Amino acid sequence: DAGITQSPRYKITETGRQVTLMCHQTWSHSYMFWYRQDLGHGLRLIYYSAAADITDKGEVPDGYVVSRSKTENFPLTLESATRSQTSVYFCASSESYRETQYFGPGTRLLVL
Amino acid sequence: AQKVTQAQTEISVVEKEDVTLDCVYETRDTTYYLFWYKQPPSGELVFLIRRNSFDEQNEISGRYSWNFQKSTSSFNFTITASQVVDSAVYFCALSDSGAGSYQLTFGKGTKLSVIP
Numbered sequence: 001d002a003g004i005t006q007s008p009r010y011k012i013t014e015t016g017r018q019v020t021l022m023c024h025q026t027w028s029h030s031y032m033f034w035y036r037q038d039l040g041h042g043l044r045l046i047y048y049s050a051a052a053d054i055t056d057k058g059e060v061p062d063g064y065v066v067s068r069s070k071t072e073n074f075p076l077t078l079e080s081a082t083r084s085q086t087s088v089y090f091c092a093s094s095e096s097y098r099e100t101q102y103f104g105p106g107t108r109l110l111v112l
Numbered sequence: 113a114q115k116v117t118q119a120q121t122e123i124s125v126v127e128k129e130d131v132t133l134d135c136v137y138e139t140r141d142t143t144y145y146l147f148w149y150k151q152p153p154s155g156e157l158v159f160l161i162r163r164n165s166f167d168e169q170n171e172i173s174g175r176y177s178w179n180f181q182k183s184t185s186s187f188n189f190t191i192t193a194s195q196v197v198d199s200a201v202y203f204c205a206l207s208d209s210g211a212g213s214y215q216l217t218f219g220k221g222t223k224l225s226v227i228p
Contacts, residue, residue: 033216042203042220058215090157092216098145098207101216103157 003027006091006104014112019078021107023091031094032074033101034058034066036087043090049074050097081111114139116206118219125194126227133189133222135204141165144208146180146187147216152200160202163187194226 004025013019023032034046035058045058047066055066063085065077074093078085088108092101115138125131137146148160161171163180171178175192191198201221208217 040220043216043218045215048215088155092157100147100159100162102159103149105156 004091004093004102004104006089006107008107009105010108012110012112013081015082016080019081019109021076021078021089021091021109023074023076023104025072025074025091025093025104027093027095027102028071029093029095029102030071031097031099031101032068033092033094034064034074034076035090035092036060036085037090037106038087046076046089078109081109083111085109086111114141114144114206114208114217116204116217116219118202118204118222120222121220122223122225124225124227127196128193130190130192131194131224133191133202133204133224135187135189135219137185137187137204137206139185139206139208141208144206147205147207148178148187148189149203149205150200151203151221157203160189191224194224196226196228199224199226 007022030051033048035043037043044060046060046064047058049055049068052068052071068074088106090106091104094101117136144165146163150158168180177190179188201223203221204219205216
């Protein structure tokens with residue numbers, strides 16, 4: 001049982017490039033989430049999705065785009081990467097909005 | 113607005129000592145959920161416990177125990193007889209309807225170092 005996976009695990013890119021981070025879960029969870037983790041800020045919600053084709057903004061959505069055409073996938077795109085988007089990105093999923101969120105292993109992104 | 117405060121940024125203990133990690137939360141909801149996650153040096157986030165606001169019973173799981181007190185809005189986590197493998201960053205988190213969707217609000221974490 002793979003659970004929730006993220007790819008790539010590590011990524012180096014340059015300012016202005018488009019980057020897509022992938023998230024895949026095998027539990028058929030309805031809810032999926034993207035967080036970023038930065039020193040001094042903890043984890044902050046970027047976007048979340050309650051079901052396929054339903055997404056909404058979190059605390060820090062600027063500069064990011066998400067889509068969810070299939071229940072199991074929730075890609076996060078940085079349309080034009082900036083240095084301030086250097087961070088560790090975590091994807092999570094849960095059965096419903098009341099249930100525990102389970103996290104993927106994270107993607108370390110460095111924007112030069 | 114919902115808020116989670118973990119006042120202890122870093123704690124160091126010697127192996128076999130007991131240690132308590134504090135968590136204080138703020139919410140206007142009567143229905144909410146509290147969580148603890150562990151982030152070991154390898155970086156993944158590991159779920160430890162979930163508690164709903166209607167269940168104030170303390171919980172024990174092996175060397176781990178949690179004390180939930182609504183009167184003081186606290187959800188503290190105690191590790192008994194700490195071990196080196198307990199070294200990690202521990203996050204307390206709150207889920208309520210304040211943002212309209214039961215999103216998780218995290219504290220900034222407490223880094224626990226257990227010294228052999």
